[in-house]
Amino acid sequence: METLLQVLFNGLSVGAVYALFALGYTLVFSVLGVINFAHGAIFTLGAYFTYLLIGGAVGANGLLAGLQLPFALPFWLALPLAGVAAAALALMVERIAFRPLRDRGSDPLLALITSLGAGVILVNLIQLLVGAESYSIPVGTLGSLPAALSIAGAKVRSVQVILLAIAGLLLAALSLWIDGSRSGKALQAVSEDPITAQLLGINSTRMIQIAFGISGFLAGMTGGLVGLSVSIAGPYFGIGYGLKGLGVLVLGGLGSVPGAVLGGLIIGLAEACVPADLSGYKDAVSFGLLFLVLLIRPQGLLGRPQSSKV
Amino acid sequence: MDAGLLEQMLLGALLGLSVYLPLRCGQLSLATPGFFAIGGTVAALLSTREPALAGSGSTYPITSVLLEMAIAAMLTGVLAMGLGRVVLRLRGIYLAIATIALVEILRVVTLNLEFTGGALGIFGIPQPFDSAAGYASFTLALLALICWLCDRLEKTRPGRAMAAIRDDDLAAASQGINTADTKLLAFVLSALVAGITGVVAAHFFNSWNAKLGNFDASITTLAFVVFGGSRTWLGPVFGGLLLTALPELLRPVGDLRLIVFGVVILVGPLFFPQGVVTPELLKTLKRRIRLPPTPTAQGGKP
Amino acid sequence: MSLLQVENLGVRFGGLQALKSVDLEVQQGEIFGLLGPNGAGKTTLFNVISGLTAASSGSVRWRGACLDGLSSHRIARLGIARTFQNLRLFSSMSCLENVLVGLHQHGRQPSLAALLQTHSFRRREAQLHQQALELLALFQLEASSHQNAASLSYGDRRRLEMARALASRPQLLLLDEPAAGMNPAEKDELQELIRRIRNKFKLTVLIIEHHVPLMLGLCDRLAVLNFGQRIALGSPEQVRRDPAVIEAYLGVGA
Numbered sequence: 073m074e075t076l077l078q079v080l081f082n083g084l085s086v087g088a089v090y091a092l093f094a095l096g097y098t099l100v101f102s103v104l105g106v107i108n109f110a111h112g113a114i115f116t117l118g119a120y121f122t123y124l125l126i127g128g129a130v131g132a133n134g135l136l137a138g139l140q141l142p143f144a145l146p147f148w149l150a151l152p153l154a155g156v157a158a159a160a161l162a163l164m165v166e167r168i169a170f171r172p173l174r175d176r177g178s179d180p181l182l183a184l185i186t187s188l189g190a191g192v193i194l195v196n197l198i199q200l201l202v203g204a205e206s207y208s209i210p211v212g213t214l215g216s217l218p219a220a221l222s223i224a225g226a227k228v229r230s231v232q233v234i235l236l237a238i239a240g241l242l243l244a245a246l247s248l249w250i251d252g253s254r255s256g257k258a259l260q261a262v263s264e265d266p267i268t269a270q271l272l273g274i275n276s277t278r279m280i281q282i283a284f285g286i287s288g289f290l291a292g293m294t295g296g297l298v299g300l301s302v303s304i305a306g307p308y309f310g311i312g313y314g315l316k317g318l319g320v321l322v323l324g325g326l327g328s329v330p331g332a333v334l335g336g337l338i339i340g341l342a343e344a345c346v347p348a349d350l351s352g353y354k355d356a357v358s359f360g361l362l363f364l365v366l367l368i369r370p371q372g373l374l375g376r377p378q379s380s381k382v
Numbered sequence: 383m384d385a386g387l388l389e390q391m392l393l394g395a396l397l398g399l400s401v402y403l404p405l406r407c408g409q410l411s412l413a414t415p416g417f418f419a420i421g422g423t424v425a426a427l428l429s430t431r432e433p434a435l436a437g438s439g440s441t442y443p444i445t446s447v448l449l450e451m452a453i454a455a456m457l458t459g460v461l462a463m464g465l466g467r468v469v470l471r472l473r474g475i476y477l478a479i480a481t482i483a484l485v486e487i488l489r490v491v492t493l494n495l496e497f498t499g500g501a502l503g504i505f506g507i508p509q510p511f512d513s514a515a516g517y518a519s520f521t522l523a524l525l526a527l528i529c530w531l532c533d534r535l536e537k538t539r540p541g542r543a544m545a546a547i548r549d550d551d552l553a554a555a556s557q558g559i560n561t562a563d564t565k566l567l568a569f570v571l572s573a574l575v576a577g578i579t580g581v582v583a584a585h586f587f588n589s590w591n592a593k594l595g596n597f598d599a600s601i602t603t604l605a606f607v608v609f610g611g612s613r614t615w616l617g618p619v620f621g622g623l624l625l626t627a628l629p630e631l632l633r634p635v636g637d638l639r640l641i642v643f644g645v646v647i648l649v650g651p652l653f654f655p656q657g658v659v660t661p662e663l664l665k666t667l668k669r670r671i672r673l674p675p676t677p678t679a680q681g682g683k684p
Numbered sequence: 685m686s687l688l689q690v691e692n693l694g695v696r697f698g699g700l701q702a703l704k705s706v707d708l709e710v711q712q713g714e715i716f717g718l719l720g721p722n723g724a725g726k727t728t729l730f731n732v733i734s735g736l737t738a739a740s741s742g743s744v745r746w747r748g749a750c751l752d753g754l755s756s757h758r759i760a761r762l763g764i765a766r767t768f769q770n771l772r773l774f775s776s777m778s779c780l781e782n783v784l785v786g787l788h789q790h791g792r793q794p795s796l797a798a799l800l801q802t803h804s805f806r807r808r809e810a811q812l813h814q815q816a817l818e819l820l821a822l823f824q825l826e827a828s829s830h831q832n833a834a835s836l837s838y839g840d841r842r843r844l845e846m847a848r849a850l851a852s853r854p855q856l857l858l859l860d861e862p863a864a865g866m867n868p869a870e871k872d873e874l875q876e877l878i879r880r881i882r883n884k885f886k887l888t889v890l891i892i893e894h895h896v897p898l899m900l901g902l903c904d905r906l907a908v909l910n911f912g913q914r915i916a917l918g919s920p921e922q923v924r925r926d927p928a929v930i931e932a933y934l935g936v937g938a
Contacts, residue, residue, distance in 0.1 A: 107475060109601070172652050181410070182651040185608045188601055189648025196640040311598070315486065322479040356490035359483035366480045370472050531799070538798040538809075539791045546774050546785045553772035556734055558760035558789040558852055613776065 077226040079344050085232045085301065087340020088239035092294040093317030094324060094332035095246060096287035102263035102327040103276070103283045104174075106183040110165045111291055112314025113194035116307060118158040118292025119299035120198060125150035126213045133203025147213040151238070151296045158292020159285045165190045166284040171277075198307040208303040209296075231301045238297060242290060243333060250329060255282060263327060316355075319362045325375020334373060385514035387630050389586055392521040394626030396579040397599075398606035398618030399528055403572040405612045406541075407565050408548035409470065410478040415599035416485035417462065417573040419592070421454040421580020423492065426504040426590035428453065442508035442585070444520070451581045458577030459570055466569040470562065482600055492592040503591025507584055517586050524582065525619070528575055532615035535571075544568055545613075609650045611657020620659050685748050687712045687888050688733070688856060693742035695728050695912075702728040704912040705742065710856070715882060715889045717903035719896070719923070721932065724909040726892045727769055730858050733890075734766045735759040746856075761789055765854035767845040769861045769892070775834040779825055779844050782833050783816040786851025819847045822881070838865040843877075850881065857881075859891040863898055871895060875902050900924060908932065 093115065100108045127144025130136045145153070169186040211219065211231060220227045250256040261269040262279045270276050295310070320339050324331025339358045346354045371377045397414055404411040428435060428450050429442060435450075437443035469480050492498045499505075511517050535541040543564045546554040555561050584590045602625070610621020628646060632639035650658070690708040694701070703725045710716045718726045731737035733744055735756035744751045746762055754762075765786075774782050784791070791812050797805040820826045823843040828836060833844060842862055849857055859878070863871045875898055882889055893899050899906060900920040908916040908929050916926040923929055 169648055173655075176652070176655065178651070178655040182608060182655060185605050185651050186648050188605065189644045189646070189650075192644030193641050193648065194644075196637075196644060200637050200641070315482070318479055319483060322476060326475065352494040353490060356487045359486045359490075363480060363483045363487070366472060366476060366483075367468055370476060372476075534799050534801075539788065539793065542781065542785050543788060545777065545781075546788075549774035549776050550772045552736060552756070553768065553774065554785070555756040556736075556760050556766055556772075557786050557848065558757050559785070560757045 075226045077223065078228065080341070081226070081228050081232060081236075083341035083344030084337065085235050085239075085340070086343060087337040088236055088243075089294055089298055089313065089336075090316055090320045090339055091333045091336025092239055092242060092290050093313055094320040094336055095243070095329065096290045096294075097317060097321045098327055098329060098332050099259075099283040099287040099290075101321070103259065103266075103280050104170065104180065104183070106170075106180045107187075107318065107321075108165070108170075108284075108287070109184055109188040109314075110162075110169065110191035110194060111187075111287065111317070112310035113191040113198075114158050114162050114165070114288050114310075115291040115295040115298075115313060116198065116304075116310035117161055117194060118154050118295030119304045119309075120202065120207070120295075121154035121157045121292065122147075122150050122296030122299055123207050123209055123304060125153055126209060128207060128209070130202045131205045131207070133205060134199070134201045136201045137203070146215070147209070147296075147300065150213075151293055154296045155289040155292040158295065159288035161194075162284045162288025162291070163281060165194075165288075166281060170280075170284075195307045195310075202307075204306045206303055206305045206309075207299070209300045211300070214300075229301070235297045235301050238293070242293060246286070246290070247329060249286075255279070259283060316358060319359055322372055323362045323365050325372030328372070328374040328376075331372060331374030385518045387627060389514055389518045389521055390630075391623045391626045392518060392525050393579055393583050393586070394603075394606060395525055395619040395622035396521070396528065396575060397603045398610060398622030399532060399615060400572045400576040400579065401603045401607045402612055402615065402618035403532075403575065404565070404568045405607055406536075406548060407544040407568040408551065409565055409568065410474065410604075411469075411481045411569060411572065412478050412600035412604060413462075413465075413481040413484055413569075414572060414576045414603050415594070416481075416488045417458045417576035418580040418583070418599070419485075419488060419492065419594055420458050420461070421451075421577035422584040422587075422590045422594060423498055423504075423580075424454040424457060424577075425450045425581040425584035426499075426507050427497070429508050429585070430504055430506060436508065441512055442510040444510050447510050447581065447585060451578045454577040454581045455574050458573040462570045462573030463566065466566045470565045470569060485600055489592050499591065501591065503589055503593075505589045507588050507590065509588070510585055514586075517582070521582055524578070529615055529619060536615065540564065540567060605647050607657070609647060609654075609657060611654070611659040613656065614659060614661050614664060616664070617657045617659040621657070686710060687747060688890070689745040689748075690729070690733070691742050691745065693729070693732065693744065694740045695725070695732060695737060696740040701912050703732070703739075703909075706909070706912070706914050708907055708914070708917075710888060710890055712888055713882075713886065714904040715878065715891065715902055717899045717906040717920075718890065718892045718909060719894075719899055719906055719929075720909035723911075725912040726909055727860055728912075729909070730766060730860055730890075730892065733759075734764060734858060760852060760854075763853070763855040764858065765849035765852045765856070766858035767842070767849050767860055767862060769864070771841055771845060773833040773841060773845055773848070775832075777833055778830050779820060779833055779836070779847075780813070780816055780829040782844060782848050783819050783851045784812060786819075786848035787812050787816060789852055816851065819851055820844075822850075822884075823847045823877070839867070839870045842866065846881075850885065853885070854887070856888045856890065859889060859893075861892055861894065863893055863895050871898055874898070878902060 096111050097107060124141055125145045126147055127141060129140040130138060165187065169190040170183055173182055173186060217230050219230060221230050221233060250259065258274045259279050261274055262276050266276050320335040321332060323339065324335030339361065342357055342361055343354050346357055365373060397418060400414040435446040437446065469477060472480050493501055543554065543559045546559060547561050547564055551561050606621035606625050607618045609625060611617025629639050629643050632642050635642060686709040688710040690706055693703055693706045695703040706729065720726050728737060732739050735754055739752065751759060774785060793805055793808055817826060817829060820829050823846060825840060825844055825847065836844060846862065863874050866874060878889060881887060903920060905918065906920055906923045907914055908923060910932040915928045915932060916923050
């Protein structure tokens with residue numbers, strides 16, 4: 073029997089992953105007004121980077137079969153490095169899939185397709201290089217930690233504790249940055265009104281790059297964390313999370329940071345509350361919830377209502 | 383060309399048209415794979431469980447396929463009418479995500495229900511044609527019919543109303559256009575096309591499972607339209623045919639084929655922001671074909 | 685009975701009172717002007733009349749019947765057409781197609797006839813095209829009928845929007861700053877044009893415009909709004925001399 077605390081813990085750690093995912097979408101959405109469909113692929117790559125950096129070996133099925141880095145980093149170092157690599161990748165995606173459209177003043181809708189194209193390229197590149205098999209990040213890389221901790225009588229896996237702690241740290245750092253720093257304020261200005269922000273001397277191209285960089289960093293870190301707590305289930309494993317992240321994004325309200333966190337936690341907890349014999353319906357629960365919220369509050373829980381000026 | 387590939391391309395074109403219909407009215411709905419899945423499930427269930435439809439010959443009767451299509455159309459039409467009333471109040475990306483949510487809910491439910499065969503799906507769907515060429519000719523006729531209907535739609539009053547809503551729905555409403563009903567019409571037509579296509583696909587694939595209507599399919603079908611163009615029905619038909627064929631045609635490059643596919647949908651919108659097929663392109667082509675290269679009375683505007 | 689009655693109309697957006705107990709009556713056949721500084725609530729009044737914005741209090745009556753809660757396409761079908769201050773043309777369409785959309789309510793045909801392109805269907809479509817071309821000619825746009833609406837000059841776009849509004853055969857035409865962006869010669873012509881279409885189509889016109897000489901020369905009666913309230917009403921001569929108007933436009937002590 074699971075205790076309430078365990079359910080809560082499971083819900084929170086899944087919810088935190090969704091929230092980080094949604095935040096990555098939200099950052100890009102708030103500056104560009106479009107969804108980056110390559111986000112799931114960047115998350116996936118983050119997981120693979122982490123795996124390689126801790127000294128994991130590539131399986132037999134890809135072009136890089138048998139590859140192993142000559143060094144093995146501890147997880148706590150590998151994870152942020154994977155985040156940085158993922159951020160670099162996100163900047164590349166911005167450069168090839170978003171900027172050319174912006175330079176030509178094309179319909180932003182097209183970025184859905186170009187970013188999808190970038191995602192397809194990345195995912196299949198992974199498959200080509202390292203094969204379709206699943207990889208797991210051994211808990212041993214964390215050092216000598218017990219597999220489970222006992223908190224108030226409930227057994228909680230220690231990787232979940234780590235996941236929650238890092239996710240919480242990232243969320244706190246992000247909100248501090250947005251509300252407290254100059255560049256965070258500039259980001260808000262660009263999302264309010266890009267043209268006015270530009271007139272006020274804010275370099276919007278730079279802000280867009282910052283948004284992509286941070287969103288890529290978050291995605292990479294999240295990928296590594298999920299790889300640790302679950303496993304890396306092949307090159308396509310980011311798609312399911314990406315989809316859920318989209319749901320969370322809309323549930324919380326597009327462009328709202330607290331909304332993304334709230335949405336993530338709600339969906340994570342709702343899924344954790346689905347009883348085991350109905351676990352097949354888990355995904356239906358979260359999307360059903362999203363659907364209902366949209367019908368009652370079309371702008372999402374914490375989003376601002378849309379209006380068009382006459 | 384391989385008739386089996388041709389059949390897949392034709393199905394792709396039909397799905398492209400289904401995404402195109404709401405998009406022509408400015409509504410980004412990604413519900414097409416959901417209605418496609420419903421059509422397929424209806425065909426799979428009826429043809430494997432209903433002995434009355436099987437007929438006496440060696441092949442499954444085409445009249446039964448037509449009957450399945452009618453039932454699928456009715457079901458998807460009624461469902462779209464109900465759902466459309468609700469979801470079409472949402473705009474832009476919110477509508478897109480709400481429709482993705484619908485498709486996902488449907489997929490999960492199909493995956494878990496007993497009578498739809500769960501994760502494995504339904505097997506041994508009877509064959510109305512004994513060759514892929516038979517399927518291809520039937521689907522070609524269906525595609526021609528739907529293209530013709532779309533062409534008539536574009537050139538008449540409801541089609542003009544749809545284009546007006548896409549350009550500016552407030553201004554359209556101020557011209558007396560009932561925007562809610564027009565959007566609903568486009569949404570229902572889209573569902574009908576997807577549902578009917580699902581019926582044909584279920585027979586062609588011989589088996590049917592929940593995977594056929596997932597998020598990937600939503601996005602791929604959207605790519606058909608964005609790549610081909612969303613302002614004339616020829617756009618999604620072109621996009622559907624080409625992008626379905628592409629991964630197959632690229633088989634010689636082996637593992638690189640999906641990467642090349644990615645490159646095509648990444649680069650396509652950069653060079654053809656309106657899609658490859660636009661009304662302007664069609665006009666130019668028409669002029670080239672019909673008129674001798676002399677100045678005409680109409681084109682003389684400075 | 686007056687054609688359009690605005691009774692005690694109030695509109696509130698959050699903390700902003702955009703309109704405050706405004707009363708107006710527009711008589712059949714007149715050209716009625718709305719003057720006022722930016723932000724006075726003129727466009728909001730248009731939006732309420734055409735069903736785009738809901739009133740917070742008061743009501744709008746059309747031939748005595750209340751318009752409250754009607755959606756904008758219903759109001760358009762009752763015979764109220766409008767243009768927009770910041771031009772809302774269908775930018776992917778040609779001029780002709782823009783006007784054809786304006787003819788929407790009059791172009792209804794049986795679906796079967798449309799599908800089969802019957803003789804009567806084609807004749808009716810040809811008639812619609814003819815009507816659209818005539819309207820374009822009235823605004824001297826016939827030469828650009830196949831040109832994309834977005835490619836027109838600013839003044840031409842304003843005229844095209846008027847042609848589109850007229851296509852629905854309205855009884856009341858709401859014009860929101862029709863002279864904005866026009867050069868002086870075009871403005872002079874516009875005054876003449878509005879009179880001409882009023883007479884030809886037996887229209888009533890409600891017009892918002894900042895160009896005061898045009899308004900004084902064109903309108904039969906004028907109302908002046910300031911901060912959401914009606915501060916003056918009367919003939920151009922009366923309004924021109926009204927101290928409240930002078931104060932609103934020039935400031936206290938002018």
